Amino acid sequence: MLGVLGGMGPMATVDFMAKVVRNTPAACDQDHVPMVVCSASNIPDRNAALRGEGADPLPAMRDALRRLEAAGATCIAIPCNTAHMWHCALQYETPLLILHIVDAVICELTARKGDCIGVLGTTSTVEGRLYQERLSCKGLSCRVPDAASQDAVMQAIRLVKAGQIAEAANILQVQAEALIDAGCSQVVMACTEIPVALASVEETLRTKLVDATEALARACVRACKTPAQGLACAA
């Protein structure tokens, strides 16, 4: 049973679950992946904590993990990129495999060695080099927005959390296009709020965007339908 450590944010968790359902070949309820989901919206702000300005979210994340274990989860996914800054700390707490969202994204990239990949994420994800480190191991470089643009991205992410989707979409589309204009072959939507806002973006831009939420959902379906495969990419 897939365990989802969610609530960061709540609508991103819903978006993730919808993507698990849509990526499962199914003709009836019983063909779907059983899930237990903790939408722990009480987890303190991850970005504030990483700036040294807010409560440590690890205790609340650990509490959600315990609830998922108690409910019988057999592997864990976290539909929040920033929360992966605590991936090691959480994995240390549990014998269950916690799938890593960046590894799931790497499975979906069509870029070739030497390509530059754009990363649209929270300031913590970008400054914490969550994507840069793992992508450089694959011979890929990363480009992130400059400081002023990054502030705009953070503002858009907060708008999604407050339900102001259209306003967020306008900001994020401009920032995604700027990264492509700067030479990125693909742009990762590396915060789970971003695909919620850019769900209906036009086709030309769409084909260059990589949805980290969708990538994680597909990795989960693979892991649950063929457990021996773990997080390996589909052949």
Place this chain on the structure above:
Amino acid sequence: MLGVLGGMGPMATVDFMAKVVRNTPAACDQDHVPMVVCSASNIPDRNAALRGEGADPLPAMRDALRRLEAAGATCIAIPCNTAHMWHCALQYETPLLILHIVDAVICELTARKGDCIGVLGTTSTVEGRLYQERLSCKGLSCRVPDAASQDAVMQAIRLVKAGQIAEAANILQVQAEALIDAGCSQVVMACTEIPVALASVEETLRTKLVDATEALARACVRACKTPAQGLACAA
């Protein structure tokens, strides 16, 4: 923490969670209702069981309830109308309040005493008189599709579970309009798959449809934000 006994079907559970999130006044993650959700897609088919043709779903529903209790749920919602045929049996199993979807719908009806309400649901929901009994206590009568139309409704519900949304929408729109033409002042979408299909129906029909999923979601937000109120309607 709201406990959701879900997976019946999986996309209906996702739709329910989205409606809880959208109906919560929130400016940031921490304003949202914490939820633990068991998407127990392994629960045997409720309609087959009620026809005497399939396994009893109660043991699997009880197992999901136990998982929610273990994860720390403090009240329970079941985003599946047909599953409410086992509401009493499940409520008997737990000290936690299980909100009733029909009571939530009654809170949202604008119909007056003597009005006729249309009910679009599974054959089990309709034949089991899930809505008829509770609505008659409020002085409201019910109309359900005739046998051939009811078969079409069931077929549409199965199409949603298999991801064929557009095909399902066409069938359900015809059936909803037929109930309105027959004199119903409102039509309850009394199966959680139905609003998934009719999400983008045109405004004239939309205003006469009552979404049981949305009604349950709003009842949950009220119950979680003002726990003393329980399932009472908003003033």
